[in-house]
Amino acid sequence: MxxxxxxxxxxxxxxxxxxxxxxxxxxxxxxxxxxxxxxxxxxxxxxxxxxxxxxxxxxxxxxxxxxxxxxxxxxxxxxxxxxxxxxxxxxxxxxxxxxxxxxxxxxxxxxxxxxERSELERQALDARLRLLQAQIEPHFLFNTLANIRALVETGSPQAAPVLRSLIAYLRAAMPRLQNEAATLGDELILVRSYLELMHLRMPDRLCFRIEVPDNLRSLRFPPMALLTLVENAIRHGIDPGEEGGVIEVMAEASVAGSPVRVWVSDTGVGLTQSTGIGTGLRNLRERLKMFYGSSARLDMTENSPHGLRAELQFFP
Incomplete structure (x- = not known):
């Protein structure tokens, strides 16, 4: 064997x-x-x-x-x-x-x-976000230039100071517009500059107040998002009313695990037929979902006795 x-x-x-x-x-x-x-x-x-x-x-x-x-x-x-x-x-x-x-x-x-699919989706989202942002920036800039043109045409002495403020604002704002790592604190700087610019244009008709906790200022935040709401409040709330109004920019996060709430309220003319359907707000809703996910939302409600409140809710 x-x-x-x-x-x-x-x-x-x-x-x-x-x-x-x-x-x-x-x-x-x-x-x-x-x-x-x-x-x-x-x-x-x-x-x-x-x-x-x-x-x-x-x-x-x-x-x-x-x-x-x-x-x-x-x-x-x-x-x-x-x-x-x-x-x-x-x-x-x-x-x-x-x-x-x-x-x-x-x-x-x-x-x-x-x-490959994830990479293509990321590239598509980046391209779409840049497209939406490119639509928002001219929208804001052209509205502001139109306001300055109106001051010039009416011979207002505020035209020159407002133009100087706009130039100073753009110098500070332009580097931040393409900043993907922007924070809520960065956005508040732009919002304050914009409101100060608008206050120069209508000092007797516009007052504003900004109160945001320091611990929320470091949160990542889509560039121009809050500014879009403020610009919308000026255009649709304060400008149309003879008495003007007050704009408040606030934020809070109640408890851990709850969404962050950031809102812009005004005491202007309130909801109208055209409010909430403009390019800026349409794009803002899309940008929020791309930036924070499908749970992010933009709600618009009436203030009492008059005015409008636009509130963002998102999980950072």
């Missing part, structure tokens, strides 16, 4: 030859007929390699003497055992390896597609 170590050694050599044949069939030939799948070729090659490798191993053992091999009962039985086992186990192992390889490729491909 063939010793077990010798039998295991022969089996190991045959297994290595089958593995080499499996790997070679996975790479060659480069092109296969349409009716022949690569995995099927590899399984068939392994099935053919096992008996051929077994014959080769036994021929090496007997020095190429086929007659000596056929006359030795123990070697014949060992040949049959190894070849038979290899014919059963070899293709099964090959199919298992192919399955794991295909599964790993599928997971890798799925992960690659997911990463």
């Amino acid at each position: 063939t010793p077990l170590p010798e039998l295991l050694g022969r089996t190991l050599v045959i297994g290595l030859l089958a593995l080499l044949a499996f790997s070679a069939a996975g790479q060659w030939p480069r092109r296969l007929p349409e009716w022949l799948a690569r995995w099927l070729l590899q399984v068939v090659v392994v099935g053919l390699t096992v008996p051929l490798a077994t014959v080769l191993v036994y021929l090496v053992l007997v020095g190429g003497d086929i007659a000596s091999l056929l006359q030795n009962e123990h070697r014949i039985s060992g040949f049959i055992w190894i070849a038979g086992s290899g014919l059963v186990v070899g293709p099964l192992l090959a199919m298992g390896a192919l399955y794991r390889h295909r599964d790993a490729e599928a997971r890798s491909q799925a992960l690659g597609f997911e990463l």
